[in-house]
Amino acid sequence: MVTSVERTVWRDHQLGQVWALEVIDGRIAGCAGPLGRDNVSTDDLNNLSYERNPGLLSWIEGRRRSRGLS
Numbered sequence: 001m002v003t004s005v006e007r008t009v010w011r012d013h014q015l016g017q018v019w020a021l022e023v024i025d026g027r028i029a030g031c032a033g034p035l036g037r038d039n040v041s042t043d044d045l046n047n048l049s050y051e052r053n054p055g056l057l058s059w060i061e062g063r064r065r066s067r068g069l070s
Contacts, residue, residue, distance in 0.1 A: 003024055003025060004024075005022050005023070005024055005029065006022070006023045006024075007020065007021070007022055007023075007042075007045040007046065008020070008021050008023060008045075009021070009040050009045070010060070010064065011038070012034075012063055015034075017033065017034035017035075018033060018034060018035045018037070018038050018040070019031050019032065019033035019034055019035065019060065020032040020033055020035060020040060020044075020045050020048050020050070021060070022050050027061070028057050028060055028061050028064075029050075029052070029057070030050030030051060030052055030057070031050060031051050031056060031057060031060055032048040032049060032050050032051060
């Protein structure tokens with residue numbers, strides 16, 4: 001089975017933060033951020049180093065779900 005990674009930008013408007021996310025099968029697998037800018041290109045997303053810290057990923061997942069964005 002081939003699993004594709006979707007790289008996307010998520011804005012936490014409440015905290016005023018912008019994050020790059022790697023999403024696999026609807027779950028966050030990696031994150032980069034918070035980023036220093038709001039306009040992130042596809043090339044930017046592909047060139048970032050993604051964090052795999054389970055606590056951080058869980059925190060982001062919880063914030064996204066609480067806003068209906070999962």
